[in-house]
Each structure stands twice: as structure tokens, then as C-alpha cells.
Amino acid sequence: MRILTGMLMLISTFCFGQKKQIQNIASTVSIERLKKNLYYLASEQLEGRVMGSHGDTLASEYVANCFKKNHLAAPYKNGTSYFQTIPAYKKNLLQSELIIGNKKFQNWNGWTFAMRNTETTQLDNLPVVFVGHGIENSLYNDFTNIDVKGKAVLLLTGQPQDSTGNYLLSGSKQPAIISSYQNLLKEKGAVLILLYNNRFTADSLLQRKSSFQSVYKTQLLPNNSLPLIMVSEDRANELLSPSHKTIKSLAQDITKTLRPQSFNVNNNVGVHIQIDITEETAPNVIGLIKGTDSAAGCIILSAHHDHVGRDGKDIYFGAVDNASGTVAIMEIAALLNKAVKKGIRPKRSIVFASYTGEEKGLLGAYHFAANPLFPIEKTWAVLNIDMMGRVDTFYSGRRADSNYAYILVKDTLNRGLRNALFTANESLGKLNLDTYYEQPQFMQRRLLGSDQYPFYLKGVPFIRIDCGFSKDYHQPTDTPDKINYELLSNQIKLAFLTTWNIANN
Ligand SMILES: [Zn+2]
CATH class of the missing domain: 3.40.630.10 (Zn peptidases)
Incomplete structure (x- = not known):
């Protein structure tokens, strides 16, 4: 027993000494x-x-x-190298145009998209549906009597809140995030999201400013998400033109009445985005104690x-x-x-x-x-x-x-x-x-x-x-x-x- 106590003391003195040494280091x-x-x-x-x-x-x-x-x-090449070479797949934009009715618009001309989230997209003559905020729950439903299957959906950003500050989509103080719209719309068979953003000018300027950076494929993003493009007020109104409605009046109607305003727009849209991918390599540095x-x-x-x-x-x-x-x-x-x-x-x-x-x-x-x-x-x-x-x-x-x-x-x-x-x-x-x-x-x-x-x-x-x-x-x-x-x-x-x-x- 005494021997054991002595040993424990020795061990704890050793640990204490070591702790002191580490602190000194x-x-x-x-x-x-x-x-x-x-x-x-x-x-x-x-x-x-x-x-x-x-x-x-x-x-x-x-x-x-x-x-x-x-x-x-050094973990690699028989203990001689610290370098782990990683493959990286760079996305290069070859072509991009948005076609509304019979008008064509180049990227940045009232519309744009995030390269990170976008793959090559070739969509033609899609019927356009306006679906408000893309919300579906027990209180409110943008999809009643509207079929989005095979169609392009025009969506609003900025979800309405009820009088207590709850967001209608989530029923909580947090707004729903974009990936939840995307999942819902994908489930319902939509093929393209046209997202109207009332901050288009500011947001697209920011995107354009960062567009000097090359973009790579990453696992961070979900696979096979719906193609999403951001449209300005002008392009949104262009999309809505056969209905003689404007995107702002529709947004106001929803906020005022808290009732859905979804409808088939009777217009067609197409998107051509061509991206090719080149392989590169880059170095991680790994060492071991x-x-x-x-x-x-x-x-x-x-x-x-x-x-x-x-x-x-x-x-x-x-x-x-x-x-x-x-x-x-x-x-x-x-x-x-x-x-x-x-x-x-x-x-x-x-x-x-x-x-x-x-x-x-x-x-x-x-x-x-x-x-x-x-x-x-x-x-x-x-x-x-x-x-x-x-x-x-x-x-x-x-x-x-x-x-x-x-x-x-x-x-x-x-x-x-x-x-x-x-x-x-x-x-x-x-x-x-x-x-x-x-x-x-x-x-x-x-x-x-x-x-x-x-x-x-x-x-x-x-x-x-x-x-x-x-x-x-x-x-x-x-x-x-x-x-x-x-x-x-x-x-x-x-x-x-x-x-x-x-x-x-
Ligand atoms: Zn960082």
C-alpha cells in the first residue's frame, strides 16, 4: 500500500514536473x-x-x-516528403445567355449566377410560373392549384413575417434558407429557379467584383441541386410581361394580403450556360510527431x-x-x-x-x-x-x-x-x-x-x-x-x- 502511494506520488510529481516544463516551453x-x-x-x-x-x-x-x-x-515518399498532392477541378465559363421570349441577354445584363453552384445548363422554351416565396405549410401555400413540373419558377426573396415576427415558411424567428426552397421545388419537379432579388444591383456588383477568382468543383455543395439564376427587376418584369403585372406589385400583394398570388405567366424562358472543367493539382503539407x-x-x-x-x-x-x-x-x-x-x-x-x-x-x-x-x-x-x-x-x-x-x-x-x-x-x-x-x-x-x-x-x-x-x-x-x-x-x-x-x- 505504501509502495503504491509512493508510486502514485512519483507519477504525479512526474506529471506536475512535465506540466511545468510544457508551460515553460x-x-x-x-x-x-x-x-x-x-x-x-x-x-x-x-x-x-x-x-x-x-x-x-x-x-x-x-x-x-x-x-x-x-x-x-515526413509521411510521404518513404519518409522523404511532406507534400500531399490534391486534385482540383477548375470550372471555366465558355458561354452564358438568358432567353426571355425571343430576347437574349448576356450574363450580368440583368441576370447572373454563382459559378460555384452551377453546372453546364441547356434549357429551352420552359413555361414560366410565378410561385411567390415558394412557401408551403399549414398556414400558407404558394403551390395550391399550381403545377411546377417541368417549368421555370419565378421566386421572390424576402419572406413575409406574421405580426409576431415569425417567418411563415419556417414558423419560427428564422427565415427558411435557400436550400430548403430548392429541395421543395426539386421534389415538385421544377427545373429552373429564377430568383428575383431586390438587391440585384448591389449583390451582382459584389459577385462581379469577386469574379476574378477561379472557381472549382467542391463537395461543399449538394449534388444535382436545381439551377438557380438571380434576376433584376427589369428581367423579372420582362418574364412577367404577358400578364401585365410587375414583380413589385406581386410582392406587395402577398405582403398585404398574406395570400398566395401564384399563376402561370404564359411566357417562355431558356438558359444556356456552358462550363468546361480542367484538372489541376495543389499541395497540402502534412507532418507528424x-x-x-x-x-x-x-x-x-x-x-x-x-x-x-x-x-x-x-x-x-x-x-x-x-x-x-x-x-x-x-x-x-x-x-x-x-x-x-x-x-x-x-x-x-x-x-x-x-x-x-x-x-x-x-x-x-x-x-x-x-x-x-x-x-x-x-x-x-x-x-x-x-x-x-x-x-x-x-x-x-x-x-x-x-x-x-x-x-x-x-x-x-x-x-x-x-x-x-x-x-x-x-x-x-x-x-x-x-x-x-x-x-x-x-x-x-x-x-x-x-x-x-x-x-x-x-x-x-x-x-x-x-x-x-x-x-x-x-x-x-x-x-x-x-x-x-x-x-x-x-x-x-x-x-x-x-x-x-x-x-x-
Ligand atoms: Zn480562412
Whole structure:
């Protein structure tokens, strides 16, 4: 009994000592090194690191060199390479026209579509039906006595609300999302959605502004969804012209009477969109620190190194998004190397993943989730870092030097992730862990919005840490001089200690 107590004391002294050592290592985060790495990744030379570009290659080589310098194991080509090549399928627009009656309109002339969600489409002479908001429930039904099968449906955005603020489609305070219309319309046999958007000018300008970016096929979008095009007031009225009604008067009638106004328009529409697809490749960078217990599986520490590139002479530097997260995992590699040198290894293996193609639809992460180093069922958790080191618009309005991090924890298998995070933070005693984005209204976007998602779909619990959005988000003004390096270093210490806790609990 005494011997056992003595052994337990020895073990706990050992653990305590190790904890102290890890904390000491955390305190060696080097702001100088963070700056050097971040200024390189977000430099003119790397041209915004768009997937498949020379900048993407340079960034991936920089990360790989860091992994090598810190003695991470290289998983590919018999232990000699950190590069996992991913295939990417680029969509090229060859032709696009909208035909109303016998008039033809080129793309952007009162109509447009999102390349991401669109495949080659060849539809001719479709009868047009106006179906209001596309709502069907016990209170209200846009589809009574209207057959949409084989037809093009003209739809309104901006759903009517009842007097208590409930949306009619969902019967809740939340409006229905576009994918639910699409499912309903698809079920009913419609073949094309013409969505009237009263913000057409503003929204199409935004789309046009971002159209310098090439678009790739992604698994993020549902397969075989209905083709959807956005139309302006002029085009909507053109579609309605045989009825002598206008889109605005129809919208007003529905809002005023809360009764459906659906009808067959007695007009025809066609859409020709021709897209061809070319195959490219791009690099994920993967490194490994082997754990002491091979039965305990692995954790994945991830960040994406790609960004959106350049538009002519405007470079989108992507300092926060996500050079910051990339330097975070590089720094954590350096810290863990120090631990390993002192003879301290984590129980679980730690897989470092620097993804490409996040901005194109999580392409690198999807590929790695389908081709991981360890089987998915051996993957204990993911810690994903996407954007660190800026004080977002909310906090900067209060204190420009705020110390905080937004967290999102989905611990679906009760693996103590939240505890690992809060314990790490306690020992640092520094950051306000903000759960704002864990609210249900943000959840779907937060899940889809970064590289944890393909793993979440496979049932892997995760933590995401980030700093929220500044006004420079996805602008050429997201530059390295605007990073708060003190905050970045505190957030990296948190990520490092959390990684350590998850890898050992
Ligand atoms: Zn990002």
C-alpha cells in the first residue's frame, strides 16, 4: 500500500514536473519569429497564395521547411516528403445567355449566377410560373392549384413575417434558407429557379467584383441541386410581361394580403450556360510527431495556407486569413520539437496539416479527410486554426488591445475538449474565451466555414479557435502590419497548451 502511494506520488510529481516544463516551453513563443514568418507568407512575392499558384507552392515549401527543421516525420515518399498532392477541378465559363421570349441577354445584363453552384445548363422554351416565396405549410401555400413540373419558377426573396415576427415558411424567428426552397421545388419537379432579388444591383456588383477568382468543383455543395439564376427587376418584369403585372406589385400583394398570388405567366424562358472543367493539382503539407502510445490514435492540428490571390495589381495578402493560422502551426511545431528534445512526447500522435484550397471550398481538407494518415476512427480530435491575431470589429470598438479568442467546440464523443481548452487557458490566465459564435444561428456557417468540416462530417470532434472578422476580411488591406502580435502570441500559446492537453488526456 505504501509502495503504491509512493508510486502514485512519483507519477504525479512526474506529471506536475512535465506540466511545468510544457508551460515553460509555451512561454518561449517568439514574436520575432511569428513576424518573420507572417511577413513572408503575406508578402508581395507570394501574391495572395491562391490555390495552385506559384505563391501557393512557395508557401507550402516554407511550411515544409519549418516541419523539417523541427524534425517532424515526413509521411510521404518513404519518409522523404511532406507534400500531399490534391486534385482540383477548375470550372471555366465558355458561354452564358438568358432567353426571355425571343430576347437574349448576356450574363450580368440583368441576370447572373454563382459559378460555384452551377453546372453546364441547356434549357429551352420552359413555361414560366410565378410561385411567390415558394412557401408551403399549414398556414400558407404558394403551390395550391399550381403545377411546377417541368417549368421555370419565378421566386421572390424576402419572406413575409406574421405580426409576431415569425417567418411563415419556417414558423419560427428564422427565415427558411435557400436550400430548403430548392429541395421543395426539386421534389415538385421544377427545373429552373429564377430568383428575383431586390438587391440585384448591389449583390451582382459584389459577385462581379469577386469574379476574378477561379472557381472549382467542391463537395461543399449538394449534388444535382436545381439551377438557380438571380434576376433584376427589369428581367423579372420582362418574364412577367404577358400578364401585365410587375414583380413589385406581386410582392406587395402577398405582403398585404398574406395570400398566395401564384399563376402561370404564359411566357417562355431558356438558359444556356456552358462550363468546361480542367484538372489541376495543389499541395497540402502534412507532418507528424509520433506519440508514445500507438493505440491512442492521433489528433490533427490544422490551418489553411492558401488565400484568394490577386486581381490585377491588387494583391489579397491574407495576413489574418490565414497566414496567421499557418504561422501558428509552424510555431507549435517548433515548441513541440523543444518538448521532444527534452524527452517529453505526447501520448497521441500529432498530425500537422497545412491545407491548400480552403478558399475554393475546403478542397485540401476534404482530400485529407478522404486520405488521412491515420484512419478516421483513430482520429481523436481536430484543432483547427483559421484567423488569429486581429482584434475584430466588436472588440476593437471596446478595447483595441483586447485579449480574447472565439471558440467553437463540437465534442460529439465527449472527449473532454472543452475542458482541455479551458484548463489550458487557466494556466495562461490570459484570454477571454468567447462563445458568441457557438449560438445556434451561427452554427451552420461556422461548421461549413473552415477546414474542420470534412472531419466533422465523418464524426470527428473538433475545436476551432479564431479572432473573428475585421473590416479587412477578404480585402487587399488584410496586411501583416495590422496584426496584433501580442494577441497572436497569446492565442498560439492557448492553441499549443490545448493541443498538448488533448494529445494527453
Ligand atoms: Zn480562412
